[in-house]
Amino acid sequence: MSARDSLKKASTNVSYNVFLQLMFRVLTFLLNAFTLRYVSKETIGVVNVRLTLLYSTLVFLSRDAFRKAGPSAPTGTGPNWRQVINMLWLPLPLGVMWASLLVFVWLWLLEVPDPQAVPHYGPAVGIFALAAVQELLVEPLRVLAQIHMFVRLKVVAESLAMIAKCILTAILVVSAPEWGLYIFSAAQFVYTGFLVLCYLVYFMWFLGSADTEKRFPVHTVGDLLPCRHNGEPLIDRTMARLTWSFFKQSFLKQILTEGERYLMTFLNVLSFGDQGVYDVVNNLGSMVARFVFLPIEDSFYVFFAKVLERERDVKKQKQEDVAVAAEVLERLLKLVLVIGLIIPVFGYAYSHLVLDVYGGSLLSSGQGPALLRCYSCYVLLLAVNGVTECFVFATMSREEVERYNMVMLGLSGSFLVLSYVLTQWAGAVGFILANCLNLGLRILHSLVYIHRYFQGSRWKPLRGLRPSPALLLVLGAAAVVTATSEGLFCCDGGWMFRMVHVAVGAGCFLGVLVTVLLTEPKMVQFVRTQLLSRHPKKHT
Template sequence: MVSTSDPGSATKKLIASTASGTTLLILVQVASRAFTFTANQLVLRKLSPTLLGISNRLELYSTSIVYFSRESIRNAIQRQPLEASGVDIQGQKGEDKAPGIDEKKAFSSATQSVINISYLSIVLGVPLSLLATKFYTHFVLAEILHEHSTKSSLFITGIGSLIELSAEPFFAVIQQHGLYKTRALVETVAAFTKSFSICGIVMWSSWAGYDVGVIPFAAGYLGYSLAIICGYSITMLGIATERRFSFLPSKIKSDSDPRKFIAGLFSRRLLLLAASVFMQATAKHLLTQGDSIILAAMASLEDEGIYALAANYGSLIARIVFQPIEESSRNLFASLLTRGENDTDDPACIQAAKDHLAGILQAYGLVSIIVFPLGPIFVTIVLNTLVGRQWALSNTSGLFSLYSCYIPFLAVNGITEAFVSAASSPSELRRHASRMAVFSACFALAAFVFLKLLGLGSPGLILANIVNMAVRIIWSSSFIRSYFHRKKNDLAFAQVSQSTYTYTAATIATSVMVARRKYFTENLHGYVEALALGVIYVLVILCFEKQYLMEQYNRTRQTIKLMRDKTQ
């Protein structure tokens, strides 16, 4: 929890810092997705759906290695407060520490503890990469291992995953100290490197007449990883000397018995927290990547490639806006809701966390009300200008339209689970893991019904994902209401919902768009009419939500002022 002589001021500064960090992370996502979008537009016309399906499996391979190795460690680090009072220096705590030099030692020790535990990501990554490689070579990619340069691509991607994990000590410091500018710079360069590598190799192979298969995607990921580790090394090494810590594993307890080397390296609290989070993170990954896993097991590579195209384009907004908001909000919630030395709650911090969560949920609700009626129509209109003829299949537009309705569920689930992750105690996190198993069963059952019994194919998988997200949102919402009730600061539904007029307008607009969808998407006159109705609908919604928008505008002005004061 924030520990300062002026808690209210510290909380406002923390929120301002989070807003600044969120802005930078969004800019990173905009830049990286712009590079990726441009590269995709160039390479999609040179690749078949089958090759894109293989590349999707390679991405699942690398994502699984990196996620299982580092996610629980990162979540534990987010719960480590950067404050002198929370660190044991030579057996002294809080007011017993000598001022000045001891306080600096306390801050450096807090940083050193998260650096040390971040090395566990690398330790986990090596055996996980070997197991994943063996699994993929014998099962997932066995039939095509000697085609499309798949074996070489798998090896390159595995090396890239380990290189990316080796940057975790740097990321731990960036996350704890809020060095968002450094992260933004490095990740933007890395995203450019990845896109340039993929696009360059595809263009060269097409010009030279070589069939390089999926090697461009593997090379792009390797380039991304190298840019990450090189960028962090260049920008971060000087900080270690300035703030008196080491990026190599070092003791955090100077009085530890030399024979107890491991005990002197790691914070026991962080280790226990990471272990508690691991099972939940594992279940969450299976849920998050469940669509890719089911496709790899049940669908053809061509179908998988078509779905991957819809997921990549359809989730652009989710990755550009919602993901940075979720990540920075999780950090904010963890900082506000971590208890102080006396194991007591600060009502001001609880209220700040509640206001932040309610504001985001209300904003997501407003976005959803706009997306549900308009998304399917306008996605269909713009689709044919983005992809080549080999992708212009009859079911592609319907798949994109359905995916646009899935994105709001994805966004709301992200922010609610971010709060659950930050607010839960270690014992609650262990209990949450069992709930995740139930969610996995619900998702598998929904996928079986939609794919096998009803034979809906890729659209059925999106419907299964919607069911999955809806169940998880209901559970997260139940936890959130219970949490605030325990803190005697109830969160009412009215605080996160829109007005009755807004819901009425949304119902009418959805009915009109569904009834006239074919007309709106078949000719230029229909496009213009759909655009006009869409603009009118958005203006009506904004008018109904004028009070909420003004409140957010005033709050944003106050946050910007705090950010300016902080930098001066």
């Protein structure tokens, strides 16, 4: 597959993933707003922090390394594919092992919530772990779908699963609130069950149809099961070593990604109620990151991994492919930088209003607005880090991955220490400040790597991190105007004053949007042709 064909598929993947993330965030947004009125903030804290951390840790440690190594697999048929498929079954026994260990920790080593305030904690832990193992049953199918970019399958499967989860949660919260954590456990189990069912049904239909691609590595359902091929080793040793490197990296990345939840869970730096408020604010603040940045990172990681070869200098690769990859990286950096700059400008002036409308005084009082304002600044770093690390992880050699693991180890240790110290000083805001410092260091490492990767060539993709002076000027003016509007009209003067504040923000946002269209034509063209179009054009 050529670089331009890979770009087309990656761009289409982003479009579908953006739609998927939008639907997820809207449904989760509405579900959280609904459940906040029926369950206590302590229950929200236990579900969204303690139990979700169990689930995400189990799934992440079991499968992330295999997903990172999967796109580097061969794209044709042959015995190597048999070894790849065999290796893709390893997340299942790993998941069972991690489930046994983590359930023991969650039940016996951590503080158990008050059963009167949060009932049925023990069974909920077991059901969440079982749901995670159930999801790992179709990991070989998910990685094959990712490699061959079956984007519609992912959209349909996860959409149906999320809709089923939301409907079941809403029904049980209203009809049987006394079930407590059983409600959320059952909903999570139904979610993973729908995922498994959708992938199994699709692949059974796909492999049994006459439209199966000739270059698809398997042709029958039986080919999806692990087995030895012609006496060869069960798994490819080179890919196994790469996976092991990614596994060590995944362990450290999980600490950085979920570090604040680990501290809340293991050191009890916040009460369950405060954890619930922090998690709701965190979900609101990360909406754009999950909706826009994560789909871009996931899809273009596959693009860069297919177009650029690991272990080879940039000058020794196909120069047309390198040119496409460099230009795409530059456009992506400019895109996420512009979005990342817009969010804190408007996030500062509208955090209090958003929280008050969403959850009432439960969220808008106390540290809630300060948390969301800090998070809007954190999103800027998330935006840049996502794209830079996407490129770095897709092009690193195995030796470079091993060296970066040591960097991640240092970052993980410093993050935990910083989080604990800053939390004692600034409360929940300390978590966001610690995340900002660590992301800044990760971005610096990635920028140095990208600069060295293209050093000596004619491509300078890091120019994408230079916004136009006109845009910076308009953003600064918008920040001053909206902050002044908040002081004059929000949020104690009634709905009429709030609407005036919203109108001021809409006018400022329109001015920023027009400025972007006029000052960043290449970025706008890239978005229009590659991300918004269902049939991306050749990138020139």
